[in-house]
Amino acid sequence: xxxxxxxxxxxxxxxxxxxxxxxxxxxxxxxxxxxxxxxxxxxxxxxxxxxxxxxxxxxxxxxxxxxxxxxxxxxxxxxxxxxxxxxxxxxxxxxxxxxxxxxxxxxxxxxxxxxxxxxxxxxxxxxxxxxxxxxx
Ligand SMILES: [Zn+2]
Ligand SMILES: [Zn+2]
Ligand SMILES: [Zn+2]
Numbered sequence: 001x002x003x004x005x006x007x008x009x010x011x012x013x014x015x016x017x018x019x020x021x022x023x024x025x026x027x028x029x030x031x032x033x034x035x036x037x038x039x040x041x042x043x044x045x046x047x048x049x050x051x052x053x054x055x056x057x058x059x060x061x062x063x064x065x066x067x068x069x070x071x072x073x074x075x076x077x078x079x080x081x082x083x084x085x086x087x088x089x090x091x092x093x094x095x096x097x098x099x100x101x102x103x104x105x106x107x108x109x110x111x112x113x114x115x116x117x118x119x120x121x122x123x124x125x126x127x128x129x130x131x132x133x134x135x136x
Pocket of ligand 2: 062063065067080085
């Protein structure tokens with residue numbers, strides 16, 4: 001039995017802030033070509049030429065780079081949040097848009113990643129009843 005996958009045929013993986021349950025994604029940095037976008041003779045630094053990347057689930061689209069996988073300061077560099085994958089794993093399925101950056105993953109007015117969500121654009125919902133902790 002197959003789960004219905006969202007947007008299986010379209011290029012889009014999902015919406016920002018939407019929980020993704022796959023573990024294999026098309027590499028965001030090279031768009032699945034396996035090559036560096038600006039230097040076609042160079043392997044993509046994010047997927048090392050594999051064209052796909054593995055991200056442990058649950059995951060979300062990287063808000064900081066909007067799933068592009070690129071640093072917006074320098075398009076030849078990979079995003080520091082998702083390492084060029086375009087997708088970042090999150091620790092919980094119970095997430096909400098980051099209240100500090102409104103889900104953009106960036107500090108207001110500057111180009112630094114939001115300190116609250118660490119550039120992911122989402123934070124865990126604060127619910128003590130659901131909080132699972134491995135701390136002793
Ligand atoms: Zn790649
Ligand atoms: Zn990113
Ligand atoms: Zn934030």
